[in-house]
Amino acid sequence: MGGPMGGLKGGIAQSHRPARSLRARLTYLVAGCMFSVLALMLTYQYFALADKLRVRAHQDLLGTVNALRSELSGISTKNQIGEEPRRWYDATHGHQNLDFAVLDGNGKALIASRGYRAPDVQLKPVDSAKVSHERDVQKVVNADLGVALQYVAADGIVGGSGERVTIVVQLDPRDQVSVLSGFALTAVAAQIMGTLLVGAMAYWLVTVGLRPLRKLTLAAEQVSSERLGAPLTDDDTPAELHDLSHAFNRMLARLNESFTRLSQFSSDLAHDLRTPLSNLMGEAQVALTRERTPAEYKAILASSIEECERLSHMISSMLFLARAESAYTEIKRSLTALDGIATSLADDFAPMAEDVGVTIRVSGRAHADVDRGLVRRALSNVMVNAMRHAHAGSIVDIRCVATPETSEIHVHNRGDVIPPEHLPRIFDRLYRVDASRHSEGDAMSAGTGLGLAIVKSIMELHGGTVSARSGEAEGTTFVLRFPAAERGREP
Helix, strand or coil, X not given: CCHHHHHHHHHHHHHCCCCCCHHHHHHHHHHHHHHHHHHHHHHHHHHHHHHHHHHHHHHHHHHHHHHHHHHHCCCCCCHXXXXXXXXXXXXXXXXXXXXXXXXXXXXXXXXXXXCCCCCCCCCCCECCCCCCCHHHCEEEEECCCCEEEEEEEEEEECXXXXXXXXXXXXXXXXXXXXXXXXXXXXXXXXXXXXXXXXHHHHXXXXXXXXXXXXXXXXXHHCCCCCCCCCCCCCCCCCHHHHHHHHHHHHHHHHHHHHHHHHHHHHHHHHHHHHHHHHHHHHHHHHHCCCCCCHHHHHHHHHHHHHHHHHHHHHHHHHHHHHHHCCCCCCCCCEEEEHHHHHHHXXXXXXXXXXXXXXXXXXXXXXXXXXXXXXHHHHHHHHHHHHHHCECCCCEEEXXXXXXXXXEEEEEEECECCCCCCCHHHCCCCCCCCCHHHCCCCCCCCCCCCCHHHHHHHHHHHCCCEEEEEEECCCEEEEEEEEECCCCCCCC
């Protein structure tokens, strides 16, 4: 089938592809290198042996020619050549592959050894006044033997009469070929056996060398949610695996921290959801204990709606955080005046600020490439938090600051001080400095514990940061830092 099913089948086939073993790959690599090295060494030795045999054969050929020339100088006439064959055979003694013949001017053999075979072509003899060299060796293929016999032909002078004869020395190379063939077979066998032996040794060495990695794998398999806080020991870990062991321990630490925060978040979320649900159930149960007047039912419904709105706000915030932390989340940026957003929010919050007895003041100018809606939501959460904890009659100061690297919004209030031990965690989900603040009360005291977490997520989406500092003298200040926009551009 085509379409999605075809793609699914392809994905399944790929997922079941067997993994290649590192041990096998290293063994093959070492064995392949050894095979190549042996091949190069044995090939070199083969050609070196062939060259040595060739040089030695040529030396025997040329030496025999010189020896026969010397014998010629010791006789009176060419007729004595056939009368004393012993002296001629002694010249080739010890050279089983050498044969010779002495020919007269008409090419008739005056004497010839048993293995001599006359060539099918005319040989060019070396002049009697010259010394034979390797270049004078001639190869002639013999049809009966199927090999190329090597010949050296040279003119010779009989010492007493000065008669000229031709000396021909023949070499049969079949023994050389046999020696080279035997060496080649031995070399191939040695190469195969050597490769197999080295491969087996490499397999064993790699197995021993990977033993610390298997220990690390076994230790990793024993990691569970209950043992995330127990790092791997690297006392006997090889130096090459130290970085891997340390990286694994850092990963365990991050997982342990995330798991702890997730567990705490789940517990806090369950508690926060249980409170409004308990209120809804309690009010409904109380309402059903007896008959109520329409006004009482109306009040109960109003209270229930308030709790439902609180649940809806919490769920909406959770969904926003989930979408904001997704790797595929994209934001629509545009060059925006941050002071314009602050002024607009100050106007919107003016009635609320009047109710709690504070004044909102905006100053400074800055602009950045941001998503206006998201920035407005982040600054709104920070301003609500500032007004919630500001002292009556104080000023919530919003100041926009432009620097070469960043565009910043500072929100300052004088009121409740955040203890130093709580500052690093105030941007965590459902984290509250004072649990009593999560209680029934007016709109400014109620909250879900997700406002500052949303601020942090929005700032991370923009590539910026949010931080807070708090003290008795200066009060509390939240700083939202955005990457600065390009110079020369105005919103």
